[in-house]
Amino acid sequence: MSDETADEYAPVLSGDAPSDYERYLRTDELLSLQKTGSERVHHDELLFQVVHQSSELWLKHAGFEVATATDEIREDDLSGAIRLLRRATLGLRLVTAQLEMLEHMSPWEYQTVRRVLGHGSGFDSPGFRTIAEVSPRLGDAFSSVLDGAGLDAVELYKRGREFEDLYQLAELLVDWDARVSLWRSHHYKVVQRIIGANVVGTQGTPVELLQRLPNNQFYPWLWEARTALTEAAKLED
Ligand code: HEM
Secondary structure (H helix, E strand, C coil): CCHHHHHHCCCCCCCCCCCHHHHHHCHHHHCCCCCCCCCCCCCCHHHHHHHHHHHHHHHHHHHHHHHHHHHHHHCCCHHHHHHHHHHHHHHHHHHHHHHHHHHHCCHHHHHHHHCCCCCCCHHHCHHHHHHHHHHHHHHHHHHHHHHHCCCCHHHHHHCHHHHHHHHHHHHHHHHHHHHHHHHHHHHHHHHHHHCCCCCECCCCCEHHHHHHHHHCCCCHHHHHHHHHHHHHHHHHC
């Protein structure tokens, strides 16, 4: 490479790192957020931290998209909201898929990692707290739009072709709700596999309770509409 070419591609962003890639992504800081080799009490701590930290990043992103989609629904930009909700649900799929990585830890060896977690518990996950905040607001915004169109969920499903954007949105809310439940089911299975089903967590929660959480729904009315449709179909037979 000539000196001229080297200068042409020299970093232009502010920062001390040797390249713009590292400066933009702040890789120095990012990669220093995991314990160093001498700080780790067990080899698997890196795996454990990476799964949790990357989950927090994807959840931060998903929560941001859901909050923005909610604003767009309120401003009547339904297709904009559809675009954002698609990525938010994909984010939850990624977070669910990476739970599988935790299954590579031995249940006995994990006990060594567990000893250094203090009272750390997923109940304090900022990502999941954001999801608990933004999801009901999304449901409220969508049901106001449905009300404005003079529709309820059952009517919307019966006449979906006439209200394509509303139909797509209803299905995305169901996807979102389902994805949170599916994460919880998979999380419970991982917990059961690693620490067992009849123990209490680092914040004293019986693991048994986690088994019931997948039944929680943000939008029960959208799920109940399915039952109503099945009942309505029976009357038409
Ligand atoms: C070895 C892997 C894991 C174990 C053994 C585990 C264990 C537990 C336990 C026992 C609880 C009940 C609360 C308590 O601590 O007392 C819990 C809750 C929770 N955990 Fe985990 N967990 C694991 C991985 C993860 C991961 C990767 C996340 C992603 C951020 C996560 C997020 C949560 C959340 C959000 C809750 C609250 C319950 C809910 O909303 O469903 N956990 N976990």
